[in-house]
Amino acid sequence: MSTPRAKTEATPEAREGTARLFRTVTDTHICPYGVKAKWLLQRHGYAVDDRHLATREEIEAFKREHEVATTPQAFIAGERVGGYDALRSRFGYAEPDRAGSAYRPIMAVFAVALGLALSLSWWASGLLLTARTAEWFVTFSLAMLAMLKLQDIETFSTMVIGYDLLAVRWVPYAYLYPYLEAIAAVLMAGRMLPWLSIPIAFAIGSIGAVSVFSAVYVQKRAIGSACVGGGANVRPGLVSLGENLALVGMAIWMILRPGLM
Template identity: 45%
Template sequence: MSKTAIIYRMVTDEHICPYGLRSKDLLEREGYKVEDNHLTSREETDQFKEKHGVKTTPQTFIDNERIGGYDDLREYFNKGQAGQTGTTYTPVITIFSVAALLAWAFQYSVSGEYLSIRTLMLFIAFSMTLLAVQKLKDLYSFTNSFITYDLLAMKWIRYGYIYPFVEAFAGIGMVAQLPAMAIAPFSIFIGTVGAISVFKAVYIDKRDLKCACVGGDSNVPLGFVSLSENLFMIVGGLIMLFT
């Protein structure tokens, strides 16, 4: 016996509800034949909400029982809450993974080898550059988070605005193989200040903070991963100086 569901979702010339599309997709993936009803105007949508005593659309009905919106539908199918919730390392893991793949690909295209000191340098450089982009997309939000734990930025807020540019400069300079003395001191300096700041905030003061490493709106916890970012900068600078 086929399973059927009825969905009412807003579809107008100006707006197609994303949660309506997600609800329809979820129902189809669960094996339901979907009767898809479009609410094609704001007036029609308001009339539907008033009739059924609901505040939002889409609304899904199964066996003449109103299930509710997209979150309610996920709960009905035991799918858990949608989207990112709570603290997560996903943004940093994603950036480091992409940086590693870029480093391997770049080095292989140039020399035919995957692993070398140069591959490590490229990994550090790409990581720094990608992380800098995350910070630069919203400097105000980044600095608001950064100044709560970085020891230098606490005393001189403008450092928070300068930091991502220096990080990007150092990363790009490593890729371009600019002279070591033009790049390494900057990388070592911001890495050292950052490492000391994170170590103090997390391991001495025991503060529970969000890391600004991937921007001010992240849910990445300040801790080992944040410390790793700074250690990478120090290692990259030292490699440039002594190789």
């Protein structure tokens, strides 16, 4: 395995079309940004002289020599470019859309839920668009949103207490909500135990819808949304309100169409 040379600029590879990459690769850790930096260089046609920093001593010595705080570090034509973000900038990639990526979990939930609903409907009836397709889309979406909340229920409970009218008065409800949502969604997907799923969906959906509407649209409060748990920076609004209205709507639908199969 190659080790770093003292003077990177003096090497034969110091010419355009080649790149030297120093990245952390130890027995216990492979830097993911180093892997991505190597891929990015190769993608843009560079022959990469891949130099592994295999020990803590090598890593610290490299940082001191080049006066950098992190690895990986890429050199092109003998000139230090920097790490993965610097390479992205050099190759003309825009800064990541943090606002757009925050909504990616929601878009993924709806896309996968729709795909599952269409697939299951085709298997069950030979048709893509049926009443059951709509039911499955809604219930699958609700189940996956509940799953996202359950990934970090402590953060979710803290966020929901900020605006939920019941949770702020009875803290255990903030922890119970995602479990109740998941139970209602799973049961309604198979139209099982409607005497249980309908009241749960109607109750938590009504409380949630009123809470979100009051906080966001009446009080105009800037609060974090807990609709996809604590891992996404999504402002509450149509998504959170829609989630709770979907619970209410499914409860009403199952009352009006109890025999639909």
